[in-house]
Amino acid sequence: EIVLTQSPGTLSLSPGERATLSCRASQSVSSSYLAWYQQKPGQAPRLLIYGASSRATGIPDRFSGSGSGTDFTLTISRLEPEDFAVYYCQQYGNSPLYTFGQGTKLEIK
Amino acid sequence: EVQLLESGGGLVQPGGSLRLSCAASGFTFSSYAMSWVRQAPGKGLEWVSAISGSGGSTNYADSVKGRFTISRDNSRSTLYLQMNSLRAEDTAVYYCAKRRGDGYKSFDYWGQGTLVTVSS
Numbered sequence: 001e002i003v004l005t006q007s008p009g010t011l012s013l014s015p016g017e018r019a020t021l022s023c024r025a026s027q028s029v030s031s032s033y034l035a036w037y038q039q040k041p042g043q044a045p046r047l048l049i050y051g052a053s054s055r056a057t058g059i060p061d062r063f064s065g066s067g068s069g070t071d072f073t074l075t076i077s078r079l080e081p082e083d084f085a086v087y088y089c090q091q092y093g094n095s096p097l098y099t100f101g102q103g104t105k106l107e108i109k
Numbered sequence: 110e111v112q113l114l115e116s117g118g119g120l121v122q123p124g125g126s127l128r129l130s131c132a133a134s135g136f137t138f139s140s141y142a143m144s145w146v147r148q149a150p151g152k153g154l155e156w157v158s159a160i161s162g163s164g165g166s167t168n169y170a171d172s173v174k175g176r177f178t179i180s181r182d183n184s185r186s187t188l189y190l191q192m193n194s195l196r197a198e199d200t201a202v203y204y205c206a207k208r209r210g211d212g213y214k215s216f217d218y219w220g221q222g223t224l225v226t227v228s229s
Contacts, residue, residue, distance in 0.1 A: 035215035037154075044204055044219035045146075045154065051213045088154055092214035097168045098144065098156035 002027050002093045006101035012109040019076040021104045023089035028069045033092035036065055036074045039103075040085045048087075049074060076106075084108050111135040111218045113205050118223030125195050125227070131188040131205030131220055138186035139163070142208040144216065145179065145190050147201035147225075157203070158190065173199075195227045 003026040013019055023034070031052040037045040047056040049065035052072055062077040076083055089101040117129040129145070145157040158179040159168045167179050178191040188205050202224050206216035 032212060033214045035213070037216075039154075044221055045216075046219070047215055047217050050209060050215040050217075054213075056217060090154075090215065096156060096170050097159055098146075098214075100154040100156065103153045 001095060002029060002091055002099055004089050004091060004099055004101035006087075006089060006104045008104060009102075010105045010107060012107050013079055014109045015079050015081055017079050019074075019079055019083070019106055021074040021076075021087055021106070023067075023072040023074070023101050025070045025072070025091060029072075029091045029093070031068050034065075034067070034072050035090045037088045037090065038083075038085050039088065045088065079106075081108075111207065113207065113218055113220035115203065115205055115220040115223040118203065118225045120226045120228065121195055122229050123196060123227055126191070126193045127195065127225060129190040129192065129203055129205075129223060129225070131190075133186045133188065133205075133207070136207070138181075139183035141210055143181065143188045144206045144208060145188075146204045146206050146216070146219075147199075148204070148222075149198075149201040152201075155201075159208075160188070192225070195225075197227050199225060200227045201225060 005024045007022045034052040036049040039045045053065045064075045086103045086105050088103050112134045114132045144159040160179045164181045176194045180189045202222040204222045205220045207218040209217045
């Protein structure tokens with residue numbers, strides 16, 4: 001089973017700052033199978049990034065994804081007030097078929 | 110516009126059963142694999158089960174294998190999750206999620222979720 005570990009657990013930043021979120025896999029993950037989601041309180045998750053670096057439809061270009069192998073990063077270039085939320089990485093594998101990281105909470109400093 | 114609408118959640122006693130439904134619209138339902146993903150109160154996301162577009166292939170998380178059954182009715186554009194032998198640890202919001210149609214294996218649309226509470 002591939003375990004995804006996200007860091008930090010909580011990230012406190014101010015609007016306008018740059019956010020860097022990490023997702024580390026316990027084994028190598030195909031870049032095609034790594035995704036990032038944003039979840040706000042009381043809402044369903046929203047797909048941000050698929051294939052490690054491709055933005056989903058309607059996602060602003062301040063969101064970018066990078067990485068390969070076991071280390072992946074979600075970067076938000078300039079934080080907007082609506083970006084403060086919980087972020088999850090997700091991978092597709094064998095057993096279980098999909099796994100999620102434990103999440104990073106991005107909070108306003 | 111793609112829409113996924115879950116229903117069927119509620120309060121059930123330990124050992125009981127519940128059937129969740131997810132009505133899909135805005136896309137050719139039979140062409141896409143679907144999944145159920147759950148989120149326990151205050152916790153992260155946990156994938157539960159997946160089914161291929163035709164319904165011929167299914168997969169389950171170890172935590173629900175043998176107790177939950179995923180199915181679909183493509184004529185009704187509806188996804189189901191039959192949950193038996195429910196336990197307290199199955200308490201969660203259950204989301205249905207549509208998988209992207211290409212090879213990227215991520216979920217591009219999610220329902221609003223339905224809450225399942227297992228308690229005596």
